[in-house]
Amino acid sequence: MGKVLIIGCGGVARVAIFKCCQNSEVFDEICIASRTKSKCDAVKAWLDGGKTKITTAQIDANDVDALIALINKEKPDVVLNLALPYQDLSIMEACLATKTDYVDTANYEPEDTAKYEYKWQWAYRERFEKAGITALLGSGFDPGVTGVFSAYALKHHFDEINYIDILDCNAGDHGYPFATNFNPEINIREVTANGSYWENGEWIETEPLEIERTYNFPEIGERKMYLLHHEEIESLALNIPGIKRIRFFMTFSESYLNHLRCLQNVGMTSIKPINYEGMEIVPLQFLKAVLPDPATLGPRTKGKTNIGCIFRGKKDGKEKTYYLYNVCDHEKCYQETGSQAVAYTTGVPAMIGTMMLMTGKWKKPGVHNIEEFDPDPFMEELNKWGLPWKESFNPELVD
Template sequence: MGKALIIGAGGVASVVVHKCCQNPEVFEEICIASRTVSKCDALKEKLKEGKTKISTASLDADNTEEVIALINQFKPDIVINVALPYQDLTIMDACLATKVDYLDTANYEPLDTAKFEYKWQWAYKEKFEKAGITAVLGCGFDPGVTGVFSAFAMKHYFDEIKQIDILDANAGDHGYPFATNFNPEINIREITANGSYFEKGQFIETEPLEIKRVYNFPEIGNKDIYLLHHEEMESLALNIKGIEKIRFWMTFSEKYITHLRVLENVGMTSIEPIDFEGQKIVPLQFLKAVLPDPASLGPRTKGKTNIGCIYQGTKNGEDKTYYVYNVCDHEECYKEVGSQAISYTTGVPAMIGAMMVLQKKWKKPGVFNVEEFDPDPFMEALNKWGLPWKEEFAPTLVD
């Protein structure tokens, strides 16, 4: 059916590649491109026996001209961007120049400021419309599946949704005293930034990790959850009818929080360059270099994740609650694709989103967040491709 250029060769990219190769009717040919071409070659070697034709390329995704040249050479039907969020705009520019559809899993953020917002990418709406191509933003799990869940809830169960609580729990244990489950730079920037929640038309800011609750998650039990800012709140606030309040919660253990506070107190989480022995280094980038590579956590991680959304609203004038979630097992994911559940829960939706575009189920000119498309074929695909969901109609609410 189509050709996909996959930019990136980290943990999430590895899952996307595995999943595309499991789905050769849709992904007849893929090209894996990254600055470290040896990682691309290693992935190709692992998967070369399948029906999907695989090629690799060396690519500096910061360089739009290089991306354009590769697109012109490979001629993909879609570009799946699972590189770094700093590179979203250069890749979008290349897709515009070549009139090729685009999909990513994380919003653009500038290198020098920890920002989690869509304004830079939304600014491309008109250009993509004029070019007649589709850009799908944030098609991982959160953002991503959480937006699909929201569109599904709205379509099938509610006339109006008043409140959304997004809950992201990782009960996995990798045995290290401190490590991050995805890119340490992005992960630590996200957690050390101010929290915020949406209420009555505005975002209310909180101190980092200021608001804490305990929630009893299906299949993994009681966990400490902390209120964070997360970019999908920004698009859901615009796209979900009747919304009054949105909060995003993530679990962290006490051990994790203690390590993080110490690192923050000694300046290791700063993104301000410092002079060290005649050269400038960014402390957070140095910390990333000394922490375990998230891709190495797969074989060590045991336990489960639970990510989902609780909705409160009305249907036919009556109050209604609805909880939809996925539980994913780290060890099962590793057995299947050689990655832990954090990469798996991001990579599978990226493949499904690209499939939706190639199958023309999510194909319209412009720049879109996932909740702006029909959720039904995506929800069906989640069950088929490894992220089955469950639902409850009388969940415990977060107070």
């Protein structure tokens, strides 16, 4: 049916490419482009021979002119951005110049500031509308599926949703004293930033990891979780009517937190450049270089993830609670795709969101967050492509 240009070739991209090849009825052709072409070639060698044609290219995703030239050469129907969040705007500029639909999994973030906001990408709305192309923001799991879950809950179970708690539990064990399950630079910036939540029309800011709760996760059990700022709160607060409060919680092990606090105390998580023997280095980028590569964690990781949303609101004038979630097994994900569940839960929705644009089901010129579209076709595809969802009525609530 069409061609996708996938920019980036890490663990998430590996899953998304695998799933695109499985879904060959939609994806006739894939071009994989990354700064390191050898990574793309290795994935091509792994998956070549199926119905989907795979080509590779080298690209610097910060170079708008090079991106435009690549898109003009490959002529994809959709560009799927699985590069770093710092590169979102350069790829969006290239899509505008070539009038090509755009999908990503994480909002733009300035390289020199740990700031998770949609304002930079939302500023492109009018330009994308005039170009007649669609930008789908945040088609991962969180953000991504959590937004689809919210739209689905509103459509089928509520007249208005007043409270949303997004819970992200990774109970996987990789055996290392300290490692991150996705890009260490992005992960550590996210965790060490101030927390925040949306309540009564305004942001309430907290110290990093200040608010802690314990929750009994289905199929996993009790885990400590901590309130973080997360980008989907910003869009859901605008797009889901009746909202009074939205919070995001993520679980961390004591080992992870103890190591992180130590690294933070000695300055290794800083994003401010320092001079070391005449060279400018960013401590966090150096730390990333010495930590285990998340792409290597797959064969070591055991256990499950549970990511979902607890909704409270009203239906026919009565109070109602509803819990939508997915449970994913690290070992099963690795057996299927060679990646652990954290990459899997992002890569599968990235493919599905791209498919929604490719098939025209979600075609709408402009820049849109995922909850702005009809959730039903996406929810159907989650069950088909490896992320079946479960629901619970009257669930345990987070106090």
